[in-house]
Amino acid sequence: xxxxxxxxxxxxxxxxxxxxxxxxxxxxxxxxxxxxxxxxxxxxxxxxxxxxxxxxxxxxxxxxxxxxxxxxxxxxxxxxxxxxxxxxxxxxxxxxxxxxxxxxxxxxxxxxxxxxxxxxxxxxxxxxxxxxxxxxxxxxxxxxxxxxxxxxxxxxxxxxxxxxxxxxxxxxxxxxxxxxxxxxxxxxxxxxxxxxxxxxxxxxxxxxxxxxxxxxxxxxxxxxxxxxxxxxxxxxxxxxxxxxxxxxxxxxxxxxxxxxxxxxxxxxxxxxxxxxxxxxxxxxxxxxxxxxxxxxxxxxxxxxxxxxxxxxxxxxxxxxxxx
Amino acid sequence: xxxxxxxxxxxxxxxxxxxxxxxxxxxxxxxxxxxxxxxxxxxxxxxxxxxxxxxxxxxxxxxxxxxxxxxxxxxxxxxxxxxxxxxxxxxxxxxxxxxxxxxxxxxxxxxxxxxxxxxxxxxxxxxxxxxxxxxxxxxxxxxxxxxxxxxxxxxxxxxxxxxxxxxxxxxxxxxxxxxxxxxxxxxxxxxxxxxxxxxxxxxxxxxxxxxxxxxxxxxxxxxxxxxxxxxxxxxxxxxxxxxxxxxxxxxxxxxxxxxxxxxxxxxxxxxxxxxxxxxxxxxxxxxxxxxxxxxxxxxxxxxxxxxxxxxxxxxxxxxxxxxxxxxxxxxxxxxxxxxxxxxxxxxxxxxxxxxxxxxxxxxxxxxxxxxxxxxxxxxxxxxxxxxxxxxxxxxxxxxxxxxxxxxxxxxxxxxxxxxxxxxxxxxxxxxxxxxxxxxxxxxxxxxxxxxxxxxxxxxxxxxxxxxxxxxxxxxxxxxxxxxxxxxxxxxxxxxxxxxxxxxxxxxxxxxxxxxxxxxxxxxxxxxxxxxxxxxxxxxxxxxxxxxxxxxxxxxxxxxxxxxxxxxxxxxxxxxxxxxxxxxxxxxxxxxxxxxxxxxxxxxx
Numbered sequence: 050x051x052x053x054x055x056x057x058x059x060x061x062x063x064x065x066x067x068x069x070x071x072x073x074x075x076x077x078x079x080x081x082x083x084x085x086x087x088x089x090x091x092x093x094x095x096x097x098x099x100x101x102x103x104x105x106x107x108x109x110x111x112x113x114x115x116x117x118x119x120x121x122x123x124x125x126x127x128x129x130x131x132x133x134x135x136x137x138x139x140x141x142x143x144x145x146x147x148x149x150x151x152x153x154x155x156x157x158x159x160x161x162x163x164x165x166x167x168x169x170x171x172x173x174x175x176x177x178x179x180x181x182x183x184x185x186x187x188x189x190x191x192x193x194x195x196x197x198x199x200x201x202x203x204x205x206x207x208x209x210x211x212x213x214x215x216x217x218x219x220x221x222x223x224x225x226x227x228x229x230x231x232x233x234x235x236x237x238x239x240x241x242x243x244x245x246x247x248x249x250x251x252x253x254x255x256x257x258x259x260x261x262x263x264x265x266x267x268x269x270x271x272x273x274x275x276x277x278x279x280x281x282x283x284x285x286x287x288x289x290x291x292x293x294x295x296x297x298x299x300x301x302x303x304x305x306x307x308x309x310x311x312x313x314x315x316x317x318x319x320x321x322x323x324x325x326x327x328x329x330x331x332x333x334x335x336x337x338x339x340x341x342x343x344x345x346x347x348x349x350x351x352x353x354x355x356x357x358x359x360x361x362x363x364x365x366x367x368x369x370x371x372x
Numbered sequence: 373x374x375x376x377x378x379x380x381x382x383x384x385x386x387x388x389x390x391x392x393x394x395x396x397x398x399x400x401x402x403x404x405x406x407x408x409x410x411x412x413x414x415x416x417x418x419x420x421x422x423x424x425x426x427x428x429x430x431x432x433x434x435x436x437x438x439x440x441x442x443x444x445x446x447x448x449x450x451x452x453x454x455x456x457x458x459x460x461x462x463x464x465x466x467x468x469x470x471x472x473x474x475x476x477x478x479x480x481x482x483x484x485x486x487x488x489x490x491x492x493x494x495x496x497x498x499x500x501x502x503x504x505x506x507x508x509x510x511x512x513x514x515x516x517x518x519x520x521x522x523x524x525x526x527x528x529x530x531x532x533x534x535x536x537x538x539x540x541x542x543x544x545x546x547x548x549x550x551x552x553x554x555x556x557x558x559x560x561x562x563x564x565x566x567x568x569x570x571x572x573x574x575x576x577x578x579x580x581x582x583x584x585x586x587x588x589x590x591x592x593x594x595x596x597x598x599x600x601x602x603x604x605x606x607x608x609x610x611x612x613x614x615x616x617x618x619x620x621x622x623x624x625x626x627x628x629x630x631x632x633x634x635x636x637x638x639x640x641x642x643x644x645x646x647x648x649x650x651x652x653x654x655x656x657x658x659x660x661x662x663x664x665x666x667x668x669x670x671x672x673x674x675x676x677x678x679x680x681x682x683x684x685x686x687x688x689x690x691x692x693x694x695x696x697x698x699x700x701x702x703x704x705x706x707x708x709x710x711x712x713x714x715x716x717x718x719x720x721x722x723x724x725x726x727x728x729x730x731x732x733x734x735x736x737x738x739x740x741x742x743x744x745x746x747x748x749x750x751x752x753x754x755x756x757x758x759x760x761x762x763x764x765x766x767x768x769x770x771x772x773x774x775x776x777x778x779x780x781x782x783x784x785x786x787x788x789x790x791x792x793x794x795x796x797x798x799x800x801x802x803x804x805x806x807x808x809x810x811x812x813x814x815x816x817x818x819x820x821x822x823x824x825x826x827x828x829x830x831x832x833x834x835x836x837x838x839x840x841x842x843x844x845x846x847x848x849x850x851x852x853x854x855x856x857x858x859x860x861x862x863x864x865x866x867x868x869x870x871x872x873x874x875x876x877x878x879x880x881x882x883x884x885x886x887x888x889x890x891x892x893x894x895x896x897x898x899x900x901x902x903x904x905x906x907x908x909x910x911x912x913x914x915x916x917x918x919x920x921x922x923x924x925x926x927x928x929x930x931x932x933x934x935x936x937x938x939x940x941x942x943x944x945x946x947x948x949x950x951x952x953x954x955x956x957x958x959x960x961x962x963x964x965x966x967x968x969x970x971x972x973x974x975x976x
Contacts, residue, residue, distance in 0.1 A: 080447035154453035163460060255516070260509035263448035270453035271501040278591060299495075307502075343513075344591045 080254070080263040083232035084149065084314070084364060090223050093203045098220025100199070101213065106189065107173075108135050109180040115217075118178075119147035122372060124318025125224065130326025134178040141177070141291040143326035148366070149314045151222045153269035158324040159294045160272055160309035165218045170210070183210040226315060226364030226371055234361070242361045249358025252351045257343055266312035267362060275308050275323075278344025281337065282306060291324060315371055317360045331356050398651065405647055408640035412633045413472060420469045420626050427462045428619045430455050435610075438497060441504055442607065449501050456494065463487060466622075482625050486618040493613050500606050507599035510592040511553055517589040518546045524585045525578070538578065542586065545571055549593050556600050568593060708828045709795050717788035720781045727774045727781075734765040795824075810957065812845040813853065815888055819876050822857040829865045834872050841879040843886040847957045848933055856926040860890045860949045863922065867894030867947065885935070885952045893946035902941065933957070 101107055102115045113135050118127045125146030132144040142158050156162035162171065173179045173186060181189075190196040190208040200208045203216070231250070233241035242250075253259055262268040272295060275281055282288050290297060295307040308324060321327065322334035335355055339347035363371055434455045440446040467487075470479055521542055525535050545567045552560045568590055575586040741758040744750045769775065816838075823836060830836060864874055872893050881887040897905060906927040930937050935953040 078447065082448065082450065152450075154456050164457060257509035257513055260505040260512075264450035264453070270449045271505065272498055273502050273505070277506055278595070303499075343509075344595075345517075345588045 079235055080259050081231070081235065081267055082265045083235045084152070084225055084227040084229070084265060086227045088151065088222065088225060090219055094216045094219035095223045096220075097199050097203050098216035098218070098223075101217055102220055106193070107179060107181070107186065109185070110135050112136075113179070115147070118144040121366065124148070124315045124371060126319040128320060130321050134175070135180045138177045141289065142324045143321065145311060146315055146319050147221065148224050148226050148364075148371075149266055149269075149312060151225060152264070152266040153309075153312060155269070155272075155309050158291070158308055158311070159297060161295070161298045165221055166214050169214045169217050183213075186210075186213065224366070226366050229314070229362050229364035231358070231361040232364065243357075245354055246357050246361050249354035249356070250361075252355050253358050256339070256351070256355070258338065258355070261310040261342065262313050266314055267316075268310040269312040271310050272304075272307050273310050273342070275306050276341045279341045281341040285325075285327060289325075294324075313359060313362055315363050317363055318371060331359060335359075398654075402644075402647065402651065405640055405644040409637055409644055412630070412637045416469050416472045417626065417630045420466060421623060423462050423466050423469065424619055424623045424626070427459065427466075428616060430458055430462070431615050431619065434459075434497070438500060438607075438610065441501070442603070444508060449505070452497060452501060459490065459494070463490060476629055479622075479625055479629060482618075482622055486615075486622055489613055489615055489618055493610065493615055496606060496610050496613070500603070500610065503599050503602050503606060506595060507603055510595040510599065513592050514546065514549060514589070514596065517585070517592050518542065521582065521585045521589055525582050528579055528581055530579070530582065534578075538582070541571065541574055542589070545593065546589070549596060553596060553600065556604060561597060561601075564593070564597060706795065706825065710792050713788035713791035717785045717792075720785045720788065724778055724781045724785075727778050730765070730768060730772075730774055731778075734762070734769055737761045737765055810847060810849055813848050813850040814845050815843060815853065815886065815953070816840050816878055818850060818854050819857055819878070819888070822854055822861055823876075826858060826861050826865065829862060830874065833870055834865060834868055834874050837873060837875045839875060839877045841877070843878045843880055844955055846886060846953055846955050848953065849929075852929045853933075853953070856929050856951065857888075857890070859922040859926050860951075864890060864892035864894065864947070864949075868892050869894065881952055884956070885954055888951040888953070889948055890951075891946060891948040896943040896945060896947055897939065897941040898943070902939065905939065906937075 102119075105111050105114045107114060118132045118134075119125050120127060125148040127144045130143055132140045132142075134140055145158065150156070150165060156165060156168040162168040170183075173181055173183060187208045187210060190200070190213070196208060200206065200212065204212045206212070230241045231246075234247075253262075261271065261273050264270045275294065282292055293305055295304040296302070298304075316322075317331060320331065321329050322331070323337070328334040328337055332352070335352050336347055339345060339352070365371065434452070437446060437451040437455075441449060441452055446452070467483060470483060522535070522539060525538050530538070545564065548560065548564055548567070552564060571586065572590055575583045575590070578586065737758065741755075741762045744755055744758055819838070819840075823830070861874070868874070875889070875891040877887075877889040877891070879887050879889075905923050907924060927937055930951060930953070933953055934957065935951060938950040938952070939947065940950065941947040
């Protein structure tokens with residue numbers, strides 16, 4: 050209780066001092082927080098996870114690696130509406146970015162996975178993605194001299210479902226993109242983003258995008274109905290199981306069409322948008338958001354400003370701006 | 373083995389199994405009691421308690437963060453989302469630790485109910501986040517939406533009167549919504565709902581753009597009302613969720629089980645001590661019994677050792693007396709051997725003495741005659757008689773060829789002495805071999821000197837044939853091997869009685885062994901006797917003639933050399949003893965029959 054009170058006071062004090070001192074101080078009380086510049090990780094696990102991430106041998110038929118759907122050059126996603134897994138099978142949803150997962154509190158579009166470990170466990174055996182089984186995968190990896198040795202040296206034991214997941218998750222956590230221009234702005238560099246972009250941010254807040262897309266990841270920390278202020282799915286038609294969202298897991302009527310609010314980090318790099326990959330451009334996506342999440346049409350100028358702001362969320366990976 | 377002995381063995385085997393089973397049970401009980409005293413895992417218990425404490429703290433902080441979000445103090449939901457993985461980790465840790473410290477049904481249900489409530493809380497907070505953000509969004513948006521309505525009306529050039537009328541219609545709804553948001557009140561809500569219906573109807577009267585902006589406002593007011601309700605009931609439910617209470621209960625329950633376990637442990641510890649005392653007593657009793665039976669065993673052992681020593685002594689005496697008897701026979705033989713040339717030499721010497729007395733006489737009378745011849749006063753007659761005497765005596769010496777006789781007798785005597793010295797040399801050879809107890813030995817020489825010693829026994833009645841094939845020297849104790857030969861040859865001689873042929877053979881048996889055969893053509897060994905011939909004390913000879921140890925000792929000697937004695941016998945045809953002896957000894961086979969301080973046969 051005391052801790053809570055103290056933090057309230059601290060926040061208030063910061064707001065006041067910011068008001069007094071002008072722009073020099075970091076923007077401490079913004080609803081969006083910068084991505085930390087560093088993270089502590091076990092480098093050996095990370096590099097083993099990296100090897101697995103780029104290795105086609107991980108998939109059942111040896112044709113596909115994680116990288117195929119989560120490319121570094123495509124914002125950590127794959128720029129196709131619905132990703133194709135092994136044997137060319139089309140998935141049910143759009144591939145989300147592999148970047149900045151550490152700052153999400155739920156995983157997958159419908160948020161069914163509470164942790165990255167849960168996610169990887171299901172992903173491997175998903176017949177439309179990797180299509181393998183853990184027995185097969187561990188046997189296969191242990192049969193390969195390079196992996197047998199790596200697992201031995203990193204974990205002191207042969208590959209198991211648990212340590213494979215551990216390595217991949219460690220690697221996933223290493224994929225974060227700090228130093229977006231907007232983060233620099235948040236850290237106090239007023240010139241890091243343009244006037245327009247700042248205005249875009251003000252609009253983003255004023256129109257209420259910020260109600261759902263907030264926090265370090267500009268999303269990723271809550272559930273929302275897709276279509277709060279209107280029926281998106283009725284308009285789009287052709288409803289699939291995936292469209293039912295969280296309902297698929299909870300079977301609770303109230304969870305129909307409920308999705309995890311996605312992170313908007315690097316959003317400019319990951320078209321098409323939405324779980325169904327239906328919005329080809331940011332413009333389309335923001336339009337739909339205005340209409341169905343905010344219940345109002347998007348004034349053109351404001352929308353453009355918002356899109357300008359969204360582009361400032363593109364960060365750096367290993368010191369280089371993502372493309 | 374008699375059936376009795378068998379039975380005894382079987383029952384002792386069973387006894388052993390039962391003993392082992394009892395020991396296993398005793399140790400198992402000990403192990404069980406011991407494990408019961410180890411049962412309380414303090415670390416795990418402390419972990420559980422600190423885990424619960426953390427959970428409680430996080431839960432409390434979580435409540436505050438929810439409240440701050442509700443009040444708009446938190447402007448993002450990261451603080452509300454972040455406890456999730458921590459809570460999950462703590463909860464799984466709790467389950468694991470509960471399993472580790474040992475489950476109890478009560479704890480299990482409590483843990484389950486706690487987890488259910490926690491899951492409910494997590495789900496509720498998810499809902500709260502969704503609800504609160506939409507609610508706050510709409511609330512925040514209301515002024516903008518209201519301004520929008522007014523601005524649109526102005527923009528499309530609605531008449532001032534209609535603008536005023538519009539404002540008068542929208543404004544109360546707007547401001548009452550604001551006050552409802554501050555103090556939600558059921559009556560006000562009913563009123564507002566009513567007003568919204570009216571507003572929607574009125575909106576129809578305005579141009580499209582104005583109508584649309586009114587509808588956005590209505591939608592957000594609707595959202596506000598709805599979400600306010602949901603939010604209020606959510607928060608009510610949330611605050612009613614007894615997570616903290618559950619955590620406290622869990623803590624209590626854990627502490628209680630821990631205490632019961634401690635008591636249990638104490639009980640088992642006491643039991644363990646009692647049991648240990650019992651085991652110690654048992655061990656003491658067993659030890660006492662063991663010592664007692666050891667003592668008995670010691671006594672019996674002493675008696676047995678004594679008996680054994682006596683037996684050994686008497687055996688040694690017997691061996692000695694056997695050796696003496698063999699020696700006696702040998703000595704008799706040797707005496708006889710020496711006696712013959714000795715008598716001969718003596719006879720010769722007697723005759724020589726006779727001859728020499730004549731020569732002595734001649735010498736005396738010659739001396740007398742010579743002295744008288746020199747004497748001038750000598751009497752002629754006297755001289756004459758003296759001459760005659762010399763003449764007679766010298767005639768006798770010459771005529772009877774006394775000097776030639778003496779000469780030949782001397783050489784006869786020398787011959788006889790030569791024979792004696794030959795025997796002595798033989799004896800010396802026989803005995804010299806005794807000096808080194810193990811030596812390279814030509815068994816043919818052994819057989820020959822044995823024959824020589826036994827000559828007396830064999831002479832005149834037994835024809836000896838030797839059929840020696842070339843054999844290498846063997847490593848052995850020559851005196852002992854000779855003793856064996858002497859023994860078997862002596863037996864053979866006895867077996868053959870009046871007349872017979874003794875055949876001695878040597879040959880190479882194989883790579884490693886040589887073979888010696890001693891064959892007689894005596895009456896053979898009866899089959900009733902055959903199995904016993906190597907038994908100690910067995911003899912067919914009259915009492916006093918043999919100890920019955922001869923063949924038994926021979927058998928031992930050959931066995932100790934790593935060899936074999938085989939007997940092949942046939943009634944009325946004869947007996948063949950075959951001795952197989954290894955050429956090399958595996959180890960220096962000294963002291964084959966231990967008592968031997970060898971009888972020194974060498975003349976002093």
